[in-house]
Amino acid sequence: MDATLVIWNKHMTKFLRSTEELLGLMLQSVLWVVLFGVGMRGMIGEVDGSDYMSYILPGIIALSALGGAVGGGMVLLDERLRGILKEYLAAPIPRLSILLGSATSTATKALIQALIMLVVGVLMGARLAPNPFGWLASLLLLAVFAVGFSGMALAVAAVSRSIAGYHGMIFLFNLPLLFASNALYPLAVLPGWMLTIVLLNPTTYLIDAVRGLAFGAPFTLPLPLSVAVVALFAVACTWLALSVFRRSIRG
Amino acid sequence: MTDLAIVARGLRKHYGLVIAVDGIDLAVPRGTIYALLGPNGAGKTTTINMLTTLASPTAGEAAVCGYDVVRQADRVRACIGVTFQDIVLDSDLTGREVLDIHGRLYRQPAALRRQRIAELVDLVQLGEAIDRRVRTYSGGMKRRLELARGLMTDPQVLFLDEPTQGLDPQNRVGIWSYIRALNRERGLTLLLTTHYMDEAEALASRVGIVDRGRLVAEGAPGDLVATLGADVIRVRGSGNQAHFVSQVAALPFVARVETDVEAAMVLVYVDSGSRRLVEVVGLAGGNGFVVEDVTVARPSLGDVFLHHTGRALRD
Ligand SMILES: Nc1ncnc2c1ncn2[C@@H]1O[C@H](COP(=O)(O)OP(=O)(O)OP(=O)(O)O)[C@@H](O)[C@H]1O
Ligand SMILES: [Mg+2]
Numbered sequence: 001m002d003a004t005l006v007i008w009n010k011h012m013t014k015f016l017r018s019t020e021e022l023l024g025l026m027l028q029s030v031l032w033v034v035l036f037g038v039g040m041r042g043m044i045g046e047v048d049g050s051d052y053m054s055y056i057l058p059g060i061i062a063l064s065a066l067g068g069a070v071g072g073g074m075v076l077l078d079e080r081l082r083g084i085l086k087e088y089l090a091a092p093i094p095r096l097s098i099l100l101g102s103a104t105s106t107a108t109k110a111l112i113q114a115l116i117m118l119v120v121g122v123l124m125g126a127r128l129a130p131n132p133f134g135w136l137a138s139l140l141l142l143a144v145f146a147v148g149f150s151g152m153a154l155a156v157a158a159v160s161r162s163i164a165g166y167h168g169m170i171f172l173f174n175l176p177l178l179f180a181s182n183a184l185y186p187l188a189v190l191p192g193w194m195l196t197i198v199l200l201n202p203t204t205y206l207i208d209a210v211r212g213l214a215f216g217a218p219f220t221l222p223l224p225l226s227v228a229v230v231a232l233f234a235v236a237c238t239w240l241a242l243s244v245f246r247r248s249i250r251g
Numbered sequence: 252m253t254d255l256a257i258v259a260r261g262l263r264k265h266y267g268l269v270i271a272v273d274g275i276d277l278a279v280p281r282g283t284i285y286a287l288l289g290p291n292g293a294g295k296t297t298t299i300n301m302l303t304t305l306a307s308p309t310a311g312e313a314a315v316c317g318y319d320v321v322r323q324a325d326r327v328r329a330c331i332g333v334t335f336q337d338i339v340l341d342s343d344l345t346g347r348e349v350l351d352i353h354g355r356l357y358r359q360p361a362a363l364r365r366q367r368i369a370e371l372v373d374l375v376q377l378g379e380a381i382d383r384r385v386r387t388y389s390g391g392m393k394r395r396l397e398l399a400r401g402l403m404t405d406p407q408v409l410f411l412d413e414p415t416q417g418l419d420p421q422n423r424v425g426i427w428s429y430i431r432a433l434n435r436e437r438g439l440t441l442l443l444t445t446h447y448m449d450e451a452e453a454l455a456s457r458v459g460i461v462d463r464g465r466l467v468a469e470g471a472p473g474d475l476v477a478t479l480g481a482d483v484i485r486v487r488g489s490g491n492q493a494h495f496v497s498q499v500a501a502l503p504f505v506a507r508v509e510t511d512v513e514a515a516m517v518l519v520y521v522d523s524g525s526r527r528l529v530e531v532v533g534l535a536g537g538n539g540f541v542v543e544d545v546t547v548a549r550p551s552l553g554d555v556f557l558h559h560t561g562r563a564l565r566d
Pocket of ligand 1: 266272295298
């Protein structure tokens with residue numbers, strides 16, 4: 001447990017110190033909301049009774065959580081490729097704490113990015129539901145989801161041979177997770193085959209839940225189901241990261 | 252606990268079809284500086300990786316500080332310090348943070364960490380630079396910081412994988428003097444690897460010569476060299492080398508003749524180089540072997556390597 005905290009702390013120190021990464025993160029959030037949200041709003045107006053900004057903000061937030069997770073995975077990849085992992089491996093600490101330290105720092109970064117996005121979105125005119133418990137529940141759900149994303153990014157980071165390879169693999173997940181979901185369009189307008197794919201995507205459940213909880217949109221999927229899917233996603237990805245990581249450090 | 256800091260029996264490591272370490276036996280008494288000397292790819296790093304629990308042996312066993320490296324890996328980890336072959340540092344952290352984080356990983360209390368850092372900054376002479384980002388350090392400063400990190404937890408055994416690789420002569424001698432001081436003043440056991448024979452000669456009380464995953468010779472550097480003969484006459488030339496070799500070998504005072512094919516060199520081990528020089532070189536004339544260059548010297552560990560492997564060890 002101690003070692004997990006030490007590694008988390010070190011990753012956060014490095015993160016807060018890398019001005020480029022921080023700046024890029026902020027700008028990315030703002031650009032997404034401004035370019036995408038504002039542009040589309042001019043064209044679309046309202047979906048399911050919400051204004052389009054409120055409608056797509058949960059999707060953009062989920063996407064930015066993924067961006068944060070990708071950045072967090074990079075830290076593990078970087079430490080692996082540069083050999084810094086060996087310092088941990090030679091220390092009398094549980095192997096698990098190395099992964100947990102990386103996972104918690106990754107999820108923290110993903111959550112920070114999601115929060116920035118939320119604030120920018122609200123400033124740009126997204127309307128939050130009046131119930132603060134809904135906000136809190138959304139954040140909690142986002143955190144769980146971020147853990148899942150982190151697990152995925154860390155699993156990829158544990159096996160990638162290069163930074164380019166890592167980004168290639170991540171891109172492969174990234175695109176369908178956003179576009180094969182209800183992030184940009186409501187489930188009702190999708191043709192049957194696409195609906196099937198979208199319903200297999202855990203992002204869909206997160207977005208539906210966050211829309212309902214934080215922005216007061218009607219739930220199109222049962223909330224307990226959404227919560228269960230998101231939790232399952234997090235557990236499955238963490239397990240994946242763990243088994244891949246275990247294998248990767250076996251010298 | 253035994254008085255052996257490091258023991259290995261039949262240690263092997265295979266990577267697929269590659270045999271990186273092919274059965275190595277070690278017995279390193281406490282308080283020794285032991286050097287593994289060998290060319291690139293000999294298996295030095297792989298041996299260190301197994302002894303420091305980073306790699307698991309394919310076969311054989313090893314114990315460090317009296318603990319088995321596989322079954323009691325955490326005990327081993329707690330009693331050793333390591334520096335790796337390549338520089339392994341977070342360039343965004345300051346030197347102090349690097350040491351502090353290392354201490355925290357080993358659960359050292361804050362007061363102890365502060366005290367250790369102060370002592371180590373003194374030892375490796377990092378001075379003010381300790382509070383600068385590592386990215387602003389020179390190669391020599393990075394190596395010194397890594398040495399300090401390896402010592403942070405006051406280990407009983409310190410492993411150094413090529414501690415002076417890439418350093419200029421001044422920095423090399425600096426690192427040597429820290430290593431000697433640690434050994435002399437604290438009785439620290441050190442196992443280091445190197446492919447510089449002068450480094451092994453200058454530092455080690457025992458040397459193990461590694462080639463292709465095997466320990467081909469072992470002993471005190473002086474003893475290893477002494478078995479070859481008192482002096483070596485190195486004759487470089489072109490022409491009928493074989494004939495020259497057979498003629499020289501027949502001389503009564505010649506202990507051994509070896510050839511370094513790549514360098515077109517014949518090495519003649521004799522009881523006294525200056526007295527026998529003329530006679531040895533004289534045999535070359537008229538036999539189709541033209542002498543280009545002759546030197547007389549004490550044999551070195553490089554000659555020991557050539558003797559045991561038939562190949563020269565080049566830096
Ligand atoms: N992870 C690995 N996978 C496959 N082969 C490996 C691995 N690590 C080492 N080897 C091989 O094992 C052999 C020994 O390598 P090792 O790094 O131990 O040599 P070394 O003596 O440290 O060499 P150098 O002086 O270049 O550092 C080499 O042939 C190397 O290619
Ligand atoms: Mg090596």
